[in-house]
Amino acid sequence: MAFKRHVDRLPIIPAGAKRHNVTCQFCIVGCGYNAYTWPINEQGGTSRDENIFQLDLTEQQPADTDAWYAPSMYNVVKQNGHDVHMVIKPDYECVVNSGLASARGGRMAEMSYSEARSTQQQRLTDPMVWRQGMKVPTSWEDALDLVAKVTVAVIKEQGEDGLFVSAFDHGGAGGGYENTWGTGKLYFEAMKIKNIRIHNRPAYNSEVHASRDMGVGELNNCYEDAELADTLMVVGANPHETQTNYFLNHWIPNLKGQSMAKKQELLSDEEHAPARIVIVDPRRSLTVNACEVAASKKNVLHLAIQSGSDLALLNAMLTYAAEQGWIDEDFIAAHTEGFAAARLANSMSVEQAAEICGVAASDIIKATSWIAEPKSDGHRRRTMFAYEKGLIWGNDNYRSNAAYVNLALATGNIGREGGGCVRLGGHQEGYVRPSDDFIGRPAPYVDKLLIEGRGGVHHIWGCDHYKTTLNASEFKRHYNERTNKVKAVMDSVPSGDRDAQVEAILGAIRDGGLFVVDMDIVPTKIGEAAHVLLPAATSGEMNLTSMNGERRMRLTERYMDPPGQAMPDCLIAARIANAMEATLREQGDEAYADQFQGFDWQNEEGAFMDGYHQNAAGGEFVDYEALRAMGNNGFQEPATGLEEGRIVGSKRLYTDGVFSREGGKALFMEAQWRGLQAPGKQEQKDNYPFLINNGRANLVWQSAYLDQDNEFVTDRWPYPFIEMNLQDMDELDVAEGDLVEVWNDAGSTQAMVYPTPSAKRGETFMLFAFPTGVQGNVVNEGTNELIIPNYKQTWGNIRKFSAKPRSVNHLSFKSKEYPVL
């Protein structure tokens, strides 16, 4: 019997099973999978003509055989109303993952909606509205009529600034080109909504303004560059757990020396060695451990800097590289501007940085030599510069990002093999929307406006701020108060009388209330406050296009039915537009009603053709048919043409040295160190004993919206873990598995103690966004000047409130590290 899966036998995939192209719906890496489906009353057999693998399965298969799937990769789902067997297994032919699954993607099948096997029964199947004191199922027409009437009424009274929006802007599940276009066309074309925020930050802006202002788009290389680099440098990311198969399939081989042949073939006139890696992270992550196992300790340099001190380190590395003459003068002269000024302004000695960062000066020098010192044959070293949320949600986002891009530009590493200065990424990407220029910069701090009582109606698309925003305690307190006001008046008027309902809701809004519409696939925490829930279909229940971290675009083909009445987000957006148009015409406002035309797509392909095909760079070469033909390897954006029916893409950006700025030159940026920059952070650090560092773990996807209904995950993590130093645990008198309260001036949360021998004194790491303990409760409201949240720099107190509860008793608290031999 497979652990937690309640099966002891799985069917063999028959020869005639249908095969669909699938890109994993979760992280940026975008691993290729295939979904195989076949009728419920059929099974394959062991002989060659009976199974899809065309193999004799009575024979022992090799250890890494493709002719296999795990229990988590199986389910029974509906297809065109009929039960079918379904297997979603990794694609060995996909160049991204070469057949690797991960602890998240490998569970896609069992995290699908299945009536036959009772998985994900939490999924929303019908629109729900608040009436008679609870949320009850209703029809689309009824729910949309209420949404349109209230939304129009609020706009008539407050203008379009009275409509607040939270919306995903990514690819994969809860995103993709179809759905970002649907929502974008509604809020940026039919309307001009300024009070809009993105799923992961409280404003509508870029996470990497600096890189873009410098002319360097943040996804500028390809995954092969990680195989070709002499040195990998990674700042504030934990790719073993968060970009898993990119790390395992492209970094590890280089660290192990397995990509030497490829290096010699592609870059034949240079000397090569297995890669070394520099990892900048205040804590010893599992990535550090995995790299040491693969490359041995001598080729791994972990700079365990003080939380938030990256900028000082990066400026010192630039200063030192320039002093040593390790920079690329020719590249700087030909393709950039502003180097001399930036070098001067950012000047920082190795000794100063060592002091600020709390690392040895000799290690800063060593890191600089690993990334910049020419090779012994005189060739310039190829270094790939990678970063993610430890830098992006870290101290002084704009300047730190700039300092990192400075370093990559100065060493001539953007636009060449084995280089790049790249976000590792979070979700896949899938952004195509009308211009957002009218929003301005800095964009409105939407959470703050909501807390202050502004706005009358809030549309939420696939985000759960109750688990994922900053200043979350305060946000929830105000949000509950405002939405409860509306619930109270809705309860006071007969729900059968729609006009009276709308009038009462408007009255509550004038009194500070907020009316909330939540588009999601499951009931969320913020959804508890909402008045209308609209059920979305997700990846695989609709055709969906996205691109990954090397801009590789694929089509995930619909392989199963959405639950109940759920429909793709792009079609929900179109239906909202249709309903608003109808309401406005009823009211005789023809001019405004006309703005809501053009939402007549019949399906997601219609949204794709209206959006990506017409608006994306190179979109004219891309449609579903062409993408289907490109299979799980797709093409790398932007498309530049078609050759014999195949889309031609772009492997790397900036290979011609022309950057994304007027005049084509990349800009070096001044970025001086100025301490902990976001308001309240230094005070918090001074006042509380523990750093509450936070982020992700391998097993859990995001706010656990699907994992919370998956026994395999809830069994391992009934509570979010908090990694603690052993001596700190002694002093606080807490033991493994104890539940502790974490608190500070911003709020409180709770977590389960995980003893961690490598944790530094006074430094903890907590799983973020978990349903049974929200780390964001203790993140203060401080953002940088462009409203980028600073989730990572948080300090607090810790107190025990319970010994190991029953649900924790059986858990292992062994170190998560592999021994390094």
Ligand SMILES: Nc1nc2c(c(=O)[nH]1)N[C@H]1C(S)=C(S)[C@@H](COP(=O)(O)OP(=O)(O)OC[C@H]3O[C@@H](n4cnc5c(=O)[nH]c(N)nc54)[C@H](O)[C@@H]3O)O[C@H]1N2
């Ligand atoms: N403390 C702290 N906070 C953080 C971070 C941190 O590091 N520390 N990181 C931030 C980051 S990088 C991120 S990305 C955010 C994540 O913040 P959120 O985006 O709020 O979190 P998710 O869990 O990704 O939420 C996605 C929601 O979308 C729903 N969903 C999934 N598929 C679909 C679909 O097809 N359609 C619709 N309509 N809904 C769907 C899910 O059910 C879920 O409720 O958190 C941010 N918050």
Ligand SMILES: Nc1nc2c(c(=O)[nH]1)N[C@H]1C(S)=C(S)[C@@H](COP(=O)(O)OP(=O)(O)OC[C@H]3O[C@@H](n4cnc5c(=O)[nH]c(N)nc54)[C@H](O)[C@@H]3O)O[C@H]1N2
């Ligand atoms: N397993 C899994 N994978 C995921 C996700 C998931 O939920 N689960 N989510 C996806 C998403 S949306 C995102 S955005 C990415 C995020 O991917 P990552 O950025 O790799 O993940 P995080 O765990 O948020 O943070 C990375 C590291 O930043 C470090 N850090 C904290 N403070 C600092 C600092 O001051 N300086 C430096 N240099 N480092 C610091 C933390 O110790 C942590 O190890 O992951 C994606 N992949």
Ligand code: SF4
């Ligand atoms: S690494 Fe990311 S894309 Fe690949 S299977 Fe895992 S979650 Fe999916």
Ligand SMILES: [Mo]
């Ligand atoms: Mo993210």
